[in-house]
Amino acid sequence: MTMPKGYGSKTGASGERSFSDWWGSVPSDLTQRARMGDEQNKPLLNQVNYVLLHLHLAGKHDSKPTYEELKGWIHSGQIDVLRMGQKTITPNVPVKRGEGSFFQTKSVRS
Helix, strand or coil: CCCCCCCCCCCCCCCCHHHHHHHCCCHHHCCCCCCCCCCHHHHHHHHHHHHHHHHHHHHHHHCCCCCCHHHHHHHHCCCCCCCCCCCCCCCCCCCCCCCCCCCCCCCCCC
């Protein structure tokens, strides 16, 4: 009988692993390659996808999280889907005609 993916490796009352539990079970060389230079921030979904792809290619399907676990990590904020930098707001400065306005038009005389 084939057991479902992730069977026997889940913990917690809800039956789902936390992201840190799963990340700790991933080989360390793979986690280091996925997070290289970004260790101080929350993991990104793209970094998790990188690890999932390599686990899939290595045939380690039991090591991959379930859909419910992945969805729970995203909805609970354990991983970020997208990281936005802080926006800098520049005040509206009028641009004089002829000083590089993108929508500037030229008058053509024949």
